[in-house]
Amino acid sequence: MQLSLPTAAVALAVFASTVVGQETHLINLVNQCGYGTPVLVLANNGTVVSTGSSFLSKGPIHGIAYLQVSDDCGPGGQNCTIVDTLLANSGSSVGIRVSNPFAFNVPVGFSYYYGEGHDGYGSFCLAAGCDGAGVFVNVTAPGATMRITFCPE
Numbered sequence: 001m002q003l004s005l006p007t008a009a010v011a012l013a014v015f016a017s018t019v020v021g022q023e024t025h026l027i028n029l030v031n032q033c034g035y036g037t038p039v040l041v042l043a044n045n046g047t048v049v050s051t052g053s054s055f056l057s058k059g060p061i062h063g064i065a066y067l068q069v070s071d072d073c074g075p076g077g078q079n080c081t082i083v084d085t086l087l088a089n090s091g092s093s094v095g096i097r098v099s100n101p102f103a104f105n106v107p108v109g110f111s112y113y114y115g116e117g118h119d120g121y122g123s124f125c126l127a128a129g130c131d132g133a134g135v136f137v138n139v140t141a142p143g144a145t146m147r148i149t150f151c152p153e
């Protein structure tokens with residue numbers, strides 16, 4: 001069986017958290033748009049934790065992910081499509097927001113890709129007015145990890 005790179009990374013993260021006994025959550029940011037910079041900030045204080053492909057949180061995380069394009073988005077994702085990402089062993093809740101102060105700027109999709117039979121479980125928003133916005137997908141899965149894809153198709 002050949003593991004894709006993200007799957008291998010998740011397997012490693014899960015293995016590591018099992019061995020060390022520490023809560024971890026991996027968030028992968030995948031930009032298929034061909035433009036823009038993926039940004040992940042902490043919801044509570046706006047600290048930028050990633051402007052690249054992935055972030056491994058050593059504990060619960062409440063992050064906001066968006067694609068910065070031509071400085072259109074505010075530092076907390078204002079005016080842009082965001083993925084509100086709460087990952088915690090006690091319960092995870094992730095959803096897309098495009099309502100004020102946010103607004104649709106790029107298509108986005110997300111999926112949990114590890115945990116208690118929830119592989120691939122997620123939602124997406126491909127255009128303004130999409131049905132996926134505001135739908136929060138909740139799971140209880142220790143070590144839950146998340147893949148967020150900008151321009152998923």
Ligand SMILES: *[C@@H]1O[C@H](CO)[C@@H](O)[C@H](O)[C@H]1NC(C)=O
Binds near residue numbers: 044045047
């Ligand atoms: C921001 O919040 C995180 C998580 O609560 C915390 O670890 C970090 O120290 C905070 N950073 C600042 C600059 O307040």
Ligand SMILES: *[C@@H]1O[C@H](CO)[C@@H](O)[C@H](O)[C@H]1NC(C)=O
Binds near residue numbers: 072073078
């Ligand atoms: C959002 O867009 C409005 C209208 O263009 C602008 O006035 C405002 O400053 C933007 N907000 C942020 C946080 O960038």
Ligand SMILES: *[C@@H]1O[C@H](CO)[C@@H](O)[C@H](O)[C@H]1NC(C)=O
Binds near residue numbers: 093136137138
């Ligand atoms: C998911 O969790 C959020 C935050 O706790 C909650 O507001 C929402 O009602 C939950 N949604 C479902 C479908 O359980």
